[in-house]
Amino acid sequence: MVKFKEEHSWLVLKVGLAIVYFYFAYQQLAEPNVWEGLVPLWIDNIVPARIMITINAVFEIVATICVLINFKTKWFAGLLALHLFVIVGVVGFNPTGVRDFGLAMASLAVAIKAFDGKA
16 A cells, blocks of 8 residues: 555656646747746847747756656656756745745655656
């Protein structure tokens, strides 16, 4: 019974995170103009905001699919966590930053569990 709960709790966590990542990736692709103001100027000076938003959305989709199908889960979940920690550093500790911090910690938990070969 414990094994059943453990296996299913990780599935619930991964699917829940996937829904969030897919939602934001879809929103970025569907309405990039809404997201342009969130791209820091120093990034916009290197890569135009719209291109960066598209790259970000594609990364989130690919990485999330990899986590869901257990392909290099520890690396892709770790990259998703790192990605969100960077966003928290950019946006700061406001409601958006706190939300992203929680998602980053959940993604990090999946990555850590995957190092044990259990996620």
